[in-house]
Amino acid sequence: MKIAYLINQYPAISHTFVRREIQALEQLGVDVVRFSVRRHPAGLKDPEDQKELEKTHVLLEHGARGLAEALARWSLTRPVQLAKAAKRATELGLNSDRGVLYHGAYLAEACVLVEQLEKHGVEHVHAHFGTNSATVAMLARELGGPPFSFTVHGPEEFDKPETIKLGEKIRASRFVAAISSFGRSQLWRRVPSTEWSKVHVVRCGLDASFLAKEPAPVPDVPRVVCVGRLHEQKGQALLVEAVARVAKSGTPIELVLVGGGELEEEIKAAVARHGIEKNVRFTGWASGDVVRREVEGGRAMVLPSFAEGLPVVIMEALALGRPVISTYVAGIPELVAPGDCGWLCAAGSVEQLETALRECLATPIPRLNEMAVEGRRRVSAMHDIRVSAQRLKTLFEGGELEDDGVAREEGSGERVVPPHVAG
Secondary structure (H helix, E strand, O other): OEEEEEEEEOOOHHHHHHHHHHHHHHHOOOEEEEEEEEOOOOOOOOHHHHHHHHHEEEOOOOHHHHHHHHHHHHHHHOHHHHHHHHHHHHHHHOOOOOHHHHHHHHHHHHHHHHHHHHHHOOOEEEEEOOOHHHHHHHHHHHOOOOOEEEEEOOOHHHHOOOOOOHHHHHHHOOEEEEOOHHHHHHHHOOOOHHHHHHEEEOOOOEOHHHHOOOOOOOOOOOEEEEEOOOOHHHOHHHHHHHHHHHHHOOOOOEEEEEEOOOOHHHHHHHHHHHOOHHHEEEEEOOOHHHHHHHHHOOOEEEOOOOOOOOOHHHHHHHHOOOOEEEEOOOOHHHHOOEOOOEEEEOOOOHHHHHHHHHHHHHOOHHHHHHHHHHHHHHHHHHOEHHHHHHHHHHHHOOOOOOOOOOOEOOOOOOEOOOHHHOO
């Protein structure tokens, strides 16, 4: 079976999970053709991303001229299909977050996509994210292209479900994948219960580079590491305040902020305002290898998010044997068990975040290593990319999923560690 993957921007630094998913499907014998709406504006440093770029077809490769030429071809050769899809695009554009003009561009992108799908003999399109890539996939279907499905991550889709016409996309799709049970519940809210059966939990996964390697022991250092874009939804500004409270009480603490973003200057100003420059280190954007080294260099990974789907970096930290401090947001509590493999706080509570940091710093290293073992067990049972890829393959082939994809001991509700990480 030949599948097309459609992403707004691929490959990208933040889309490693998509790459893992595609590669795992290919290992199962699925032929995957990669499509990106636009090319990544910055240079890609990861060798794996560079390889993916060579395999990826870009819909906007020829810019506005290419889109105009595609519309002209369709108006001459397939005017009825184009008129039908144009009506649909207009309906989607009304009262949307982007408007009718943008949806006209999405229609042109869909024209380019369908031509490419026909050229490559693609039988099904799968989009990642329920925003504009899913819109293009839906319009491609209106033009006579193959059936489509899409994966919803959140939080963007949950912030504006009406304006991105999320319910309409679900109804038009063959199936929808949610990355957590929480995500599935939010999708269920957008359609009648008669449509619920097409929404499935397919989690983002990790490969053997994380799951098959024995983690390094937790180091006896007062360091916590936060990995993520410096953005309002990630809560780093609140984290700086919590770290300042701990530091000013005389408790040794070091925070490493890995990542860059639009709030970098604001967060650096907050660090200076609290007078904790010696306690906080900024790395800027970092490669995967650097992120791994930083996480392994701390006693815990902290991500006090205000809004999320389910951050892949939490999965990676647990797989690397580091407990996690995070929040009761979206799918995070499905993976992070408070007291067992980390700490969870109410989102926005600096008091609870401060308490979690203090408890982490005071926890003996042997106990942190025990928590690390449990964290690896949980992430291995829930986020093995081979399992997720097999679930997607089943759905692509028209099969049904009978469970939530979590490995369990036979006859019990306990999760188990897959064979490649056992022992």
